[in-house]
Amino acid sequence: MRTLGTLILAFQPQDLAGDVAGNGSSTDIIALLRDATPLSWAVLLILLLFSAASWGIIVHKRMQFRRAQRQTATFLDIFRKSSRFSEVHSVCGNLVASPLVGLFQAGYAELNTQLRAAGEAKPGAPAPRPTLRSLDSLDRALLRATTVEVGRLESRVGFLATTASITPYIGLFGTVVGIMASFQGIGATGSTSLAVVAPGIAEALVATAAGLFAAIPAVYFYNDLTGQVKGFAGAMDDFSMEFLNIAERNFS
Numbered sequence: 558m559r560t561l562g563t564l565i566l567a568f569q570p571q572d573l574a575g576d577v578a579g580n581g582s583s584t585d586i587i588a589l590l591r592d593a594t595p596l597s598w599a600v601l602l603i604l605l606l607f608s609a610a611s612w613g614i615i616v617h618k619r620m621q622f623r624r625a626q627r628q629t630a631t632f633l634d635i636f637r638k639s640s641r642f643s644e645v646h647s648v649c650g651n652l653v654a655s656p657l658v659g660l661f662q663a664g665y666a667e668l669n670t671q672l673r674a675a676g677e678a679k680p681g682a683p684a685p686r687p688t689l690r691s692l693d694s695l696d697r698a699l700l701r702a703t704t705v706e707v708g709r710l711e712s713r714v715g716f717l718a719t720t721a722s723i724t725p726y727i728g729l730f731g732t733v734v735g736i737m738a739s740f741q742g743i744g745a746t747g748s749t750s751l752a753v754v755a756p757g758i759a760e761a762l763v764a765t766a767a768g769l770f771a772a773i774p775a776v777y778f779y780n781d782l783t784g785q786v787k788g789f790a791g792a793m794d795d796f797s798m799e800f801l802n803i804a805e806r807n808f809s
Contacts, residue, residue: 594738600731600764604724608771611720614713615778621654622710622785628655629792636661642668656706656789657796663702664800667695672808689808692801699797706793710786717779721772728768735761 632648632655639645646665649658671690689695739757 594735594760596734597731597760597764600727600734601767603727604764604767604771607720607724607727608774611717611771611775611778614716615774615782618714618782619778622782622789624654625656625710625789628652629657629789631655632657632661633796656710656793659706659709660699660702660793660796661800663698664695664797664804667698668804668808671695689804692805692809695804696797696801699800703790703793703797707786707790710789714779714782714786717775717782720775721779724768724771724775725765726768728765728771731764731768732761735764 632645632652635648636645636657642665645661649662652658668689671694672688736758739761742757
């Protein structure tokens with residue numbers, strides 16, 4: 558085995574043997590970035606900006622959704638234990654992160670408007686019982702509020718999809734341009750040795766790696782956040798039906 562190892566080292570190129578012996582490589586990532594062309598730096602800067610913006614959105618939205626889930630659970634507990642809508646309305650100011658609060662406030666405002674209109678009586682006549690005039694109007698108010706709340710939850714999430722789809726192409730652009738420059742260098746020097754070709758190709762591939770580095774987290778968290786938005790939308794649909802049922806039972 559020792560003889561075989563000696564023969565392998567003997568037939569290796571001198572620069573590769575030096576790398577195996579521990580003399581270091583001229584194509585390490587720091588050297589590649591230090592010797593990168595201005596175009597490569599521009600591509601990497603764009604990808605860095607996309608990645609930083611994506612991570613900022615990811616952190617912000619996860620904190621927002623965590624707070625919304627916590628306050629939604631608190632709001633539903635108060636809503637189902639209270640006997641009057643006015644009691645629930647009094648605590649809405651402390652639970653504004655929950656999308657259900659926006660639904661309740663829209664439904665409560667529409668309900669009060671209809672009940673005030675139905676409760677107007679002629680002078681001297683007894684006050685009529687408050688009655689809901691149009692259940693469809695109340696349903697439409699809740700639907701409008703649902704659209705607003707879903708839009709608020711989805712804000713900026715679309716940027717993750719943009720990052721996931723565009724950054725690999727930006728990285729590929731940097732790689733293609735870098736490989737073209739490497740081939741131009743080969744033509745200028747007239748040498749096809751690995752020492753001449755490898756640094757340029759390695760530098761070009763850094764852009765592709767950077768594009769994937771920006772795209773992969775964006776894809777994962779876009780799917781994760783979109784799934785959470787769908788969960789909130791389902792909770793809002795359930796709450797709307799519950800609110801309509803209570804209104805119909807008590808004011809129809």
